[in-house]
Amino acid sequence: MESLILTEVIGGLGVVTLNRPKALNALSLEMVRELDRVLRRWAADGAVHGVLLRGSARPAEAGKPAGPVHFCAGGDIRFMHQAATTGDLALDDFFTEEYALDHLIHTFAKPVIAWLEGVTMGGGMGLAQGARLRVVTPSVRMAMPETRIGLFPDVAGGHFLSRLSGHVGEYLGVVGPQLNAAEALGLGLADVGAQADSLTVLLQDLQERPLRQGDDVCQRVRSHAEQHDTGDWPEAAVLAEAPRIQRHFSLPTVQAIEASLKQDDSEWARQTLHHMAGHSPLMMCVTLEQIRRARTMPLADEFRMERDLVRHCFGLRKGAASETVEGVRALAIDKDQRPRWHPATLGEVTPDMVAAFFQPVWPDHVHPLRDLLAVAGDERAA
Template identity: 35%
Template structure:
């Protein structure tokens, strides 16, 4: 498979196949890939001969490890407009997937983080495999769980959405299915058979959604017990607190070893990101999809104008010392006004949908 093209498209047997083709970069999403996929998805939406869409990542390691945040980091340091263009066009693609009137099958077998979640979770079918690892780790790089996290995270069972948002917790196949981030589980060694079986579908025999449901039913199995299911009651109790500080206090007071592990993870994240993300999900439960994406664009531009994103990427991806120096460095030092600034309208710069 050629690595010269970052994203590949093919139509076979009434299915539009998309392959994210940057395996050495864990299929991280570039602005060029976003633009090509947006154009192709729009064309397939209008093409009556295309009955469904299937998307996968090249190689065995990742579906998509996220957006190319290193490129955004470099652009921000230069004052390049990529810091606006990337988020605007990515969020429009997320919405295109959300409103697509055809089955959209994302094979999330491998690392699926951040932007990769945005390319999958809004589609009708999200098929996990043995290698699936799903996470929204943005608070650890001084950002926030975007690509529609405002919308889908508050709608997960109980307080799981806030738990995932504040911890960047990594979901295995069973956890992804339990949370609803994945809709089905197909063992990795059967993924090729699943894709090949699309050729057997008679699109004139039933509605496309019904046919795709039946196809996946033939290959899916039980991924086993979810660890998060065992901790759901504890998560619901602790993450129902009314502030990040109160959540940490509840975790500490529980006397539970697993809760102590969770609290330690939260304490490593950007304090500003934690506070903004808490407010984001509180607001998100009341927003429709378009409102959520408009809010996220406002948030993205506030973070691009701040400090923690640049420090988080420096610590994780550039210098790789894993010792970010957040500003402010404590939750108690994050002003309420700073949090609210992330949600202010941008006027003519606000996100719109063409």
């Protein structure tokens, strides 16, 4: 069976290809562990001067054409559902090791470049937002849609969302809208745009003119991307709504945000309310609190907070009673699109319900992410 992670070194650049295309390259525990091993090996390899992360496409088969390239749709939510309902402790391992991998990317000593095409969501954003250079292509669909499945924007979502301008991070985390390439660039979730097929040209150029020790890897990739940017980008519609986003999502609670949106007679407000109506009321409130706490937290501490949060997602209500398990059931297992949220409305969510998610699970000295350090990469990412 072909590996779920493909690796090669091209002209001094370590290239990692996520290779689970039929699942939109969603991350499994095996993939997380292999990524960690590869990055740690390349960190100590003097012949590797930087790393590029990319996704793969479903190959042509049985008369069907090849599918589009997707970077990563997130974590494997079917695995999460099965593990949570059967008591499989591998679920704990997945989140601990995924968050540690994301922290490693944020703090990696060598430049990491994320080449983003197609679906880039959830766990895919966790990989991408730790990269030193984030390249988006016209097909990218970027989001942190976790409240739709009764979760919160993890994988350092609190960190990178809270550091966006104004209160746009609260909007992206609570509502989870999909962003196109121009919106990702305009909001600061990407650094440069490029045409997708230019990646082949870049790798060919690296073969002919390899990187040398001390070369500015990011500048070389950035210059290449800019040379292959046709300027043919979709409209960045969400940027035009910045004043509305600021007005509504600066309010102190999700209940206040909802009430304010109901007074806004715009199509954008109606669509925002429509999206929120399908999400977990409780986890939208938890998400708002998460992002606001994370705004002043160092990266390592934010990861530790998220690890506590996700443990509560599967522990405060166990098995099928978990808000997250119910959300995944409705979206991906039974596919009835009718989650039975508890509480069912925002009006029923109390401050005590939200506060319960932020109670520490482990003493500091035994926390699963106790070894994450506030090293130079934390300051860079902050």
